[in-house]
Amino acid sequence: IKLTSSLAGVTFANPLLNAAGVHCATPTELDEVLASAAGGVVTKSATLAPRDGNVRPRFQALPLGSINSMGLPNQGFDAYLAYACAHQQAATAPVILSLAGLSLADDLAMLRRVQESDFTGLVELNLSCPNVPGKPQVAYDFAAVTRVLDQAFQFFTKRLGIKLPPYLDLAQFDALAAILNRYPLAYVNAINSLGNGLVIDPLTERPVIRPKGGFGGIGGAYVKPTALANVRAWRQRLNPTIGIIGTGGVRTGTDVFEHLLCGADLVQVGTALATEGPAIFARLTRELTAVMATKGYQTLADFRGKLQVR
């Protein structure tokens, strides 16, 4: 049984990575994911300048998932570009560089820096951060998405993916796919957290996190049906040249299998990684292998995107 997968010409020994934002803000955390059974690692979304992020408590694990309003805390673009270039030199498992500018200008400035750098790996432009106060998500504004992609592809010739939020209406998938299919995108990553949920502690009669009146992105089991639907909807609508990373609600090998069945090329783990740590990747590869063995599949291509219709 082989778990190898590739995305935009980059080969992964297995399809599993962390989700941007989880266990990836420092070189130590990034190294721990690379040292684990993960097939690769993605950096915390970078802003041009380092950021402290929102006030604490800003993350809460829950029985069915998690809520977070981190507010984009990160070491800054230079730190993550340096890490990505160093690990490209060392030929480790692939490092995906995630970017989340606070403005279109910042997005373009960081993309120009990557274009001029030695980094030739995958770049993930995060258009779906729900937690920066006062900053509406780009990805729910289709004109803004068109602007950033128009301007980026004027000069960017490397491998560019975008991180999308969950969409909840088929007309949105139709409209946005018509836009995305115009660009030489490496992939779309679906989904980011389900934005602006509210989790309350009935004992204290307060929200469980402090920023934004307790409003934060929801992850984990809560979002798996929405994540699978987004992966499937993009696979059905996007050019085959545009790959898909499936993110959302992955806790077991069966969850990984389901994302692949819906069409994912790679699968990312957020909430479950936050609670279990990088050892989860050994468990998930073992469990995925077991699912494939039971079903008689030898490679991911044997079943990727082959969800049957009823």
Ligand SMILES: O=C(O)c1[nH]c(=O)[nH]c(=O)c1I
């Ligand atoms: O609050 C965050 O840092 C954050 N949290 C999320 O759940 N998704 C994101 O894209 C980001 I940039």
